[in-house]
Amino acid sequence: MRTSFSVFSSFLLALIVLINPLFLGASEALSDGGSSPETTTSNDTSCRTFSDTSDPDEAETNYVIYRNLIKANEKEEAMKVWRKVYATSPAADGRRPTVYTDGVAFFSELIRQYPDRKQAYGDTILMLYQQARDCYPGDGYMAAIQGFDSYYTYEGLATKDEVFALFKESLEIDGPEKLQYFVINPMSSLLVEQHREGKIEADEAKEISDALMTRLEKGLAECEGRYCEAWETIKAYTPDVLRYFETVKGFYDCDYYINQYYQDFLDNPTDCDVILTVFSRLKYGECLEGSPEFDAVSKAYAENCVVTAGPSTLKIAFDNLKDGEYDTAIENFLAASEETDDAEKKGRYLLYAAKVYYSHKRNFREARKYALRAAGANPNSGEPYMLIGTLYASSGPLCGPGTGFDSQIVTWPAIDKWQRAKAIEPALASEANKFINRYAQYMPSKSDIFQRGINEGDKFFVGCWIQESTRVRTP
Template sequence: MKTRITILLAALFVSFNISFAQQDEECMNNLSLFDGYVKSKRYDEAYEPWKIVRNKCPKFNRAIYAHGEKILTHKIENSTGADQVAHINDLMSLYNQSREHFPSKYDEGEILVDKANLAYKYRDELNKSAEQVYNMFDEAYKKDVKNFTNAKGLYTYFSLAVDLFDAGKMPAQKMFDKYDDIVEVIEGIIGDNTLKLNKLVEKEEAGGTLSKKEGRLKNYYEANIKAFEEQVIPSMDKKLGDRATCDVLVPLYEKNYEENKNDGVWLQRAMNRMYAKGCKEDPLFLKLVEQKNSIEPSADTAYYLYILTGEQKYFDETISLETDPLKKAKLYKKLAQDLKSKGSYGKARQYYMESVNLNPSDGSPYLAIASMYASSANSCGSDNFSKRAVFWLAALEAEKAGRVDSRLKSTANRNATSWRASAPTKSEIFQKGNAGQPLKIGCWIQRTITVPNI
């Protein structure tokens, strides 16, 4: 079952439905027994009193299902053969019962994914085929995609689709569609967590202090985003591998173009995949973009036209059409990266800051700006001291990245330390006689830094 945040778990044992069975004494006593055993991880001893409460008073307390999963998982991991299969099937039943007796606490999608994950883990013991397990995940996706948020489940769902494709049981188009389906779910999860995280980061940057609860939530949101961005999606791309090269995609989309040329979703996904796989030089990519733009002009088509033509008007159109702040932040960052690669640092910084304003918990724009400062040190000062002073500015920008985005903290601190080591030393500050004074950095940077006090 979906892991709950610790602050919510704390109230589990006391959440009684006291109207049921009029606080049946036997159930109350056995509940207390198995709860104590589970908390001390004595799962075998917890098993019998837990069974009594589960069978006699299934609505008595939600601990029956939260603790019951731990008890049965222990039984499964410490048994073999028919006994193990029996415990696996019993856990499947427990998942169903949790939803039956506490429907407001256990969402349908959550339960279906739990069952599918269990079936996948023990597919050999249960004698289940890849297709059967895939269908279990597919049921969760179709019935309650909103609550299909389990990272492991989403990856396994796609991994099985690839396995079915390899076995000749799923067409390429359906496999690619499933990739897009799952990425859209993941992007929704990341977006939801990012918006919540941004509020906490903005509070800290404004000088506020997070409560303990807010601190835990911040860590939770950051960990969730990191898991999907750095583990799940890269693992999906690795699994897909060379099944989605230009040599595969171009013939496939050319074959299916006439049938789908008025389908905006198909065109969008085809464009996205060709762009992601580096196929934008193929004439088919332009054909897809122009067709999509003719039937459904969007921020995406405008952006691709900008990529193809380099004309600023298309980027301006992209920004005006995009209404989602997080997507717009990504667009600004993409443009900034393009300008940075071309050496247009001043304009790149402007767009990096536009991205930060829309998505303040993303520290990568600050790191990018810091690296531009550091690489400009030799050209943005009038003498050796002022040139090396640029590294103070770079260090401050890097530290800002680590402060707002804990995922970058290690990299940011490492870079900041390196850049500070390249800045003027205490003895050089003493010789210059300008400790604590403002120092204007020229050229494109146009920033003022305060020389550190000795």
């Protein structure tokens, strides 16, 4: 594999010499008896240092020259001299991958200048990362940044499996205490995909999930000033993405569910929907009687939520839900909806199923499907649209990186649904307005839409799993 990759690398750099204007004046410098780049990527020479060249002083001098030219912002001249260094001593002094990372910077600049050549330049950038990893195998940063660029900047040049492997390599080298912060969000997303597709077992997923959260907690505790902004962005994204593993029984322990849900109960101690959700989550997490939190929720459930009337199927469904038997609970809520011709009850039972899909199964598509069925069964209820609005508002991490335009546009269809809910059922106006006011501040800014050639009031299609048209608005 390494040999074939080196041959490809050699061909690629040779090709770029021919098509890149910045190389036209530099190519002559490579014919002065030194090795050309296409011969430096073999196993014997790709890690050569200054001391491996015929003239170590000249090699180091050229390194200093091109680095100073970079500082002076003379990039074209810097790149010409960089090529000389890359040709003879790409590993520099043997202690740092600077020549490789500078090469990445040069080719990134070329992509900005010549976007039609992104594929070729992107391949070269990934090749330089690979060589740096080969020469400096103890540096987790190189695997991390190669994975990051492969995931975001040069999408399509590597498979998601390959990107995940790079992130794993970085984690294995640096450990959870020193993992590069920019790895956390994309790795959490890929971790969920890997498990969902059966490519990784729960035990390994748990180990990686714990490592990501360890790094996040350390970063939040130690950051200062503006450096905390990145950690706050990660905090808004990764924990929510990793909630997917709540669907894997035994993945999280009782303490996790207490930390995640108990405050909701304290804020709403008599709300049966909240009580039932928290009680079910604590039981699912195998919290036991005798725990102060479990006992408090259990007492509230007995006082506020016990079903004593209605179809027996409905009571069984609630018992299933209380016991954390979510699939069976859904089946029985749906069965209960078939047992009644009362529109209000049918809609309510369907909505119960939708809420289980949302809160416990983390399956947003199915949650919306049954919320819409609930709305169809009882057109006078706005509750289904309240839930759909919440589904959309919670989709930022699913539809984008958790912040920025792609994640913020989900607020538009969410607000549409909350507005529809209060129009159908005016009694919901207070609750709907609370959500609208909360999420309106997260809509894309005027500058965000201007940069994309979008005007306020325009029709806009939100993709991802939402697949709905909405109207452009700003805070």
